[in-house]
Amino acid sequence: MTDSIFTPRRAFLACATATLALGLTAGAALAADKYPSKTIEVVTHAGAGGGTDVTTRMMMMRARRELKADMTVVSKRGGGGAVAMNYINKKKRDGYTIMTITPSHLFTIAMGKSVLKIDDLVGIARATDDPQLLMAKAGKFKDAKAMLAEAGKRKLKVAGTHVGGIDQVTVATFANKAGIKINYIPYEGGGHIVTNLIGGDVDIGVLNLSEAESQIKAGEIQPLIVLAKKRMGPLPNVPTSVEMGIDATFSTVRGFVTLKGTGDAELKTLEAKLVCDVSAYGTD
Incomplete structure (x- = not known):
């Protein structure tokens, strides 16, 4: 702001x-x-x-x-x-x-x-x-490195909200910095992203922790990357984009x-x- x-x-x-x-x-x-x-x-x-x-x-x-x-x-x-x-x-x-x-x-x-x-x-x-996070359906990727390796082979379907909004800017910047190509799919809100992520309709979702915390605890969704300089306290094992050499931080x-x-x-x-x-x- x-x-x-x-x-x-x-x-x-x-x-x-x-x-x-x-x-x-x-x-x-x-x-x-x-x-x-x-x-x-x-x-x-x-x-x-x-x-x-x-x-x-x-x-x-x-x-x-x-x-x-x-x-x-x-x-x-x-x-x-x-x-x-x-x-x-x-x-x-x-x-x-x-x-x-x-x-x-x-x-x-x-x-x-x-x-x-x-x-x-x-x-x-x-x-x-x-902070913005990149998340996937649990078990879809072993970890963030596996996700990036897959993104090097094909365009991943990435879900976010609103064309031209913060999610699309986040995804476009991350993809550019990571040297990958993606297919951005807009939804009406975080709830719709979570539903389609679990349903397997998309590969990755751009979400905040508050939007998927219960699904993470239930083992349905796996957070892969925190788009920040520092790791999040509630997700100590999830690497940041900066750690991975990708200069893309958004919240x-x-x-x-x-x-x-x-x-x-x-x-x-x-x-x-x-x-x-x-x-x-x-x-x-």
Whole structure:
């Protein structure tokens, strides 16, 4: 994410500072309608079961308690986030619509395929920073070296989400650096990738750990390569791309934004409660 959306901060300090700010402005807030006083929509472009969908629902379940208001997830899939951005652009700037944002949205904006520009969005909180992994059906390849050897003989079918999104950029960069050719197959979300990976319809899936953790534990899916500089704590035996001499590192950063023009009081409330919320499950 760019600093224009998310200003770096430690979660605890942000939570404490934002909560203090709320207390200082409480008197003024009493003069107006209490916020929030109705359901807040959380808009996502992700399919069910994917990392973005999971992150969004985790945040929503906890933030309901912090905000003392109902929240509902609204799925607007398509166009690498373009459909979701078009949807929120039609909403009032009143704090009752927020959106989960990912690199796919930023790519879509950069390519001029969104009605919104980067300056039309205001950051609320960062949620996760998940390294991308290349995974296969358990038993399909002995290890990462075996997968690369097979890729030298034929085009592997690689599953990801959205044409032109973070997954396709990840795969294209990795293939270029590794000197292999692949056939990219887009799906609606991480859940669909997992299903088709286990079903044998594709050779490799680009996934985050959160999208396939249960299938890994069940022995159905095998993580082969972490596209990062350092190994992941939960997967200590899975090598990184850098270890293998392939300079391709990618992660999916997810956060929450709303529309520029939203009132300061509403923004302060959202920042205080969502920053407290995401820090509760280990992010900063």
